[in-house]
């Protein structure tokens with residue numbers, strides 16, 4: 196890797212609203228609660244559900260890979276993702292946006308730093324209170340029973356699924372996008388696209404059967420420049436992604452004004 200200089204960061208902070216029930220799977224080993232075989236991930240300290248940064252980031256990545264038509268050629272556990280396998284692929288045509296933004300495995304060779312970091316998003320204090328008072332099936336969550344019918348034998352096969360109920364809000368969701376070169380400003384567009392693609396798809400499991408529809412709200416945009424890193428430059432807060440997208444050209448102009456490259 197050549198010399199790396201960080202020129203600044205674009206900081207996004209927002210709320211994630213569950214518009215339908217949300218199931219982000221946890222490990223169910225040894226934690227069978229009331230016969231629920233599909234439990235969700237929880238913060239071990241508060242026992243409240245949260246959205247792992249890796250879930251948001253992974254979904255953005257896989258959606259972008261699909262719209263960009265990139266080969267999904269790297270099997271990691273149960274998922275197959277796209278990875279440029281050689282530095283030439285990574286740098287081709289101004290650079291592979293997905294591998295620049297989300298990173299490549301170290302063994303690929305001369306590439307660059309990963310641009311996007313996504314933090315874990317806790318259940319908001321407001322939703323914690325509301326769900327605690329609602330006396331849901333399990334702490335903060337509901338139990339959904341789905342009956343799958345075996346197409347051959349017609350036998351009913353119930354599946355018991357834990358979900359965070361529709362209406363829950365997770366916040367703050369934080370995305371940090373680093374600028375190492377001028378071209379990175381243009382790459383930020385893919386982050387916004389990734390969020391939009393995620394809204395139109397789903398987060399977590401069982402999306403094809405209705406779970407996991409989310410919306411990003413109260414999206415605040417800020418930046419820090421390497422020249423005066425202690426200075427937090429807040430820009431604007433948008434009520435939805437649609438609003439942010441409409442102001443995207445202004446956002447880029449503003450970010451280039453705050454973060455001086457070169």
Ligand SMILES: [Zn+2]
Nearest residue numbers: 278279291294
């Ligand atoms: Zn790539």
